[in-house]
Amino acid sequence: MDDDLIQRSERYLDGLFGEGAGEKHTRFVDRLKNPAMRETLHRYHVMESDTTHLSVEENYLIGMTVLFATRAYAPACMFAKTLLHLGVSKDKLLEAAARLSMWVGGVPAAEASAHLQRAIREFEKDGLGSMEAWFPKGEP
Numbered sequence: 001m002d003d004d005l006i007q008r009s010e011r012y013l014d015g016l017f018g019e020g021a022g023e024k025h026t027r028f029v030d031r032l033k034n035p036a037m038r039e040t041l042h043r044y045h046v047m048e049s050d051t052t053h054l055s056v057e058e059n060y061l062i063g064m065t066v067l068f069a070t071r072a073y074a075p076a077c078m079f080a081k082t083l084l085h086l087g088v089s090k091d092k093l094l095e096a097a098a099r100l101s102m103w104v105g106g107v108p109a110a111e112a113s114a115h116l117q118r119a120i121r122e123f124e125k126d127g128l129g130s131m132e133a134w135f136p137k138g139e140p
Helices: 003-017 021-030 035-049 056-069 073-085 090-099 106-134
Strands: none
Touching: 003 021, 003 035, 003 073, 021 035, 021 106, 035 056, 056 073, 056 090, 056 106, 073 090, 073 106, 090 106
16 A cells, blocks of 8 residues: 555544544554455545535535445544534534434434534543544554
8 A cells, every 4th residue: 555645544543533533543544454455444544635615614514414324333433523523513423313214214313413422521521542443553
């Protein structure tokens, strides 16, 4: 994999989460056995860093709602925690989850809202520590 790609990905994450976060997240990505998948995730970070048409917050809000709609609750909750870290209000996140009902129905939207509420509680209690899975310490 291209070292420049990894460095650009890590710089983006350092900018969002603080110095060293990019390297820690690379350790998380490196746990994936498939090299194409690792490269894909780094490319996503580089794409996210381009805010020409979408802000970082807009990108993560789109991601959070799509992930909740597809019932990928764990990554959706991590995106929600990212948004909280970036200063997006929990009310905005809860409203986005509620509006999922227009597209996926009331019961799936309620389930997504329950997962989101738990993620909010975890972030309010532990801050970035609640995102430890994305930023492991030590070796891969």
